[in-house]
Amino acid sequence: MPLNWKEVPQLPKAEGRIEAIDLARGLAIGLMIISHAVSGLVGIRNVPDWGMVPVHFLTKFSSSLFILVFGIALAVAFLSHTQSDDWPKRRLKLWLRAVEVWFWYKALLVIEMLPFYPPSDIVDALLYGRFAIWVEILGFYAIALLWVPLVLPLWARAPLWSRLATIGVLIALTVWLQSLTFGGNDILKALLVDHEDHYTWGQISRAPMILVGLLIGEALLRCYFEPATRRRLVLILLGLGALMVAGFYGLAFASGDVHAAMLAVANNVGKHPPGLAFMLFSLGGALVLLAFALAGGAKAAKALMPLTIVGSNALMAFIFHIVMIFLVLRFLWEGEGMYTYPQALGVGGLLILGAAGWIWVTRWMARHR
Structure with a gap:
């Protein structure tokens, strides 16, 4: 079918929940939890070389995949409703979600900073006089959820x-x-x-990824429930992702030191503000992971159930792992620097399972009230 440049979104309703989206989001959160466990308990400066590349090199897929899936989920759940009579209710739902995310952003900011910062610095961060590190992605989503509902009807x-x-x-x-x-x-x-001195996420600089996610979400609704068209979408995403990763390695070879280029990405060089090499690798890898999640579909989601459960409630998973790392392990148990790198990786894996278990238990309790 030829590409129609004048075409506006024509979106069918999803035939039930698309579990592959939850799996993709769960992959992003899982990589993030591993990264936070190590950086929060060991410190990036203490990670051995074999841990930086490949482990923390590969965790850089997380942020781009998370933002892409944010856009995809918006397209799947909301874009087709923007012209309907119930859109004001759905828009209000998104704005109320923004308030909820913003509340938890500020609460978790206190938890993150509590062990090592005086109250004056924490208050300064609460009033946007400075930024924390690990919880700033929630601050990004809280603001994005304010303007995205205004853009969706225009986009549609x-x-x-x-x-x-x-x-x-x-x-x-x-x-x-x-x-x-x-x-x-x-x-x-x-x-x-973005700003190089602050570990936070710019609304304008990250908006293109949200919008790309909307485009993918539109294609997903059209293709997912038809095996032949879904395979074409998967191949397109896989090809684009591989091309971007190849572009990163092309830049790395041109620099004369491929390992140094990989190590730079592992150390977040080019993450804030976004640089070409970092974004080629991070976004390319995110597209590859997304393609594999979509290719696997419901079977892969079931086989990797803990990640799928984590991805089905990203906010609760985020709250769980921040509380466990920074309030329990770092503050109450005074565990910073007490773990070896392999132990921190193990803690990260246990936190993924713990987050999945906590989400499952709370759902079970809600069903049996």
């Missing part, structure tokens, strides 16, 4: 060419804004387009 009416052009314009805008000083207001710059 826009022709394909304008949706693609919007993504390109936002990328160009990010590059231009990165060159500005924002009058010395580093906090504002960090919130909009």
Whole structure:
């Protein structure tokens, strides 16, 4: 079928829950939990070389996959309803979710900073005078959930060419804004387009990934329940992801030191603000993982059930692992620096299982009340 550049989204309703989306999100969260367990309990500076590459090199797929799936889930659950009479209720649901995420962002910020920062620094972070590290992704989602519901109805009416052009314009805008000083207001710059001194996520700089996720979500609704078309979508995502990863290695070979380039990515060089090499590897790997999750479908989701359960309630999984790492292990048990690197990896694995178990138990309790 030829590509129609003037086509607007024509979305069928999903035939039940698409468990592959939960699996993809669970893969992202699982990689994030492993990364946070190690950085929170051991510290990146204490990770052995064999741990940085490949382990922490591969965990860089997490953030891009998480944001992509955010966009995909929005398309699947909300985009087709933007022209219906119940859209105001659904929009309000997203805004209330933003308030919930923002509350937990601030609560977990206190938990993260509590062991090692004085109260004045914590209050400063609560008032957006500075940023934490590990919980900042929640702050990004809380703000994104405020503007995304305003964009979705426009996106649903826009022709394909304008949706693609919007993504390109936002990328160009990010590059231009990165060159500005924002009058010395580093906090504002960090919130909009990232800042090298703050480990937070810019709304404009990350918006293109959300919008790409919307495009993938639209394609997914059309293709997922038809095996032949789903295979084509999987191959397209796999090919694009492999091409981007190959682009990263092309840059690495050109630099003359491939291992150094890989180590730089493992150390988050190019993550804040987003750099070309980091994004090629992170987004490319995210597309590959997404393709495998979609290819596996319900069978893979069942085989990897703990990850699927974790992905089905990302907020609860996030809360669980931050509380366990920073409140229980670091603060109450004074465990920072007490774990070897392999032990921290083991803790990360147990936290994935623990988060899945906690989500399952709370659902079981809710059903039997």
